[in-house]
Amino acid sequence: MTQFFSIPTLLIVGTVWFVHLGCTPMTEPTEERRNVPITATNVEGVIVKGLAPPVAGGFHSAILFEQDEPQAKPLSTATVTMDQRGLVFVPGLLVARVGQEVAFTNGDDVLHNVHVTNAATLETIFNVATPSKGAYLHIFESVGTYSVSCDVHPAMAAYILITEAEYAVVAQRGGQFTSSDIPPGRYTVRVWNVDPKRRSVRKIDITKDAELNLVTPE
Template sequence: MANAVVMLTPDGKAAPPAATRLDATKTIDQRDETFIPLVTILPRTGHVVFANNDKTKHQVYSFSPIKQFEITLAQGERSPPLAFDKAGVATLGCNIHDHMIAFVFVSDSPWTAQTGADGRAVIADVPAGSYAVQVWHPQLPPGTAGPASGVILAGETTEFSTTLKLLPPPPKMHMHTGHY
């Protein structure tokens, strides 16, 4: 399952700032009336640049508790970097194209990674110790947290697996949706 976010938080001590390992600035593209990527991991205090590479304008917005904003982008336009100062998940939409959706996962932990198409996420160079593991996915039932558990790392490669109970994905059909 792609697009799951895995986050390690050390037990009993503060993690270093997330920006020490995660890219502080990410770009979210718009092409073919789709946000790319669907999920963006950002360290708290990180920035997002929105790049409209589409044939139409977009009005990107969020009303999520961690970040409220709106910005209109013409074709070919890039936004100035937009700061995300609170940890959590911001859901993005477009006021012109209701079907567009994306998520920004703002993390307080530098040990945060995203699964690929094979359902695997790799977090390298984690100091030995005891960690809480949190998993999040856009298709988790709303209002529910992903599975949380603990893992003890002792300086060698450790595999951790979990099963997510997700809502069904939207059908991947060729659609010619009208304005209804």
């Protein structure tokens, strides 16, 4: 940590802070911010769509599908990325698997930092400066919800869900979601929303194309 607080770094932080004081809050999510970062590969999925709780506090819902009998299909090991762009974390909600590499990149011309805390325990996982065009790699070892902030720009906020589920989809603003990757089977389906009262867990058998109503907690 201490190397980030050398005098030159402090000078840079001060400059950035001054220029971007009153920086913009989270903007309207784009299609890119709802990407589906984890998916098993080489599977024949059915069409699963439905409705989850709508966006809350600027954060979309995510739906995690965990197979009750894992099929030993190869899981994607590709690195997933959370960028800092236009003073916004992109995507605002990222889903990654335990052990999957997450890259934190800074696409802006200003210094940011990435401050990740376990949302349940408030324990800081790491807090690093991300120089302009720089990147930091991290592998999360534990399932959970992690909150992401930038101490330079207090309006910047994001969440990362770390899961062992094989499939995940991030819902649209209104809660609509659709996936064609999920193979038939019995699943534990977890709905995440920033509002704990809107989260839910249920068992669902998916045998063919399905339409799920996941709005009401069970």
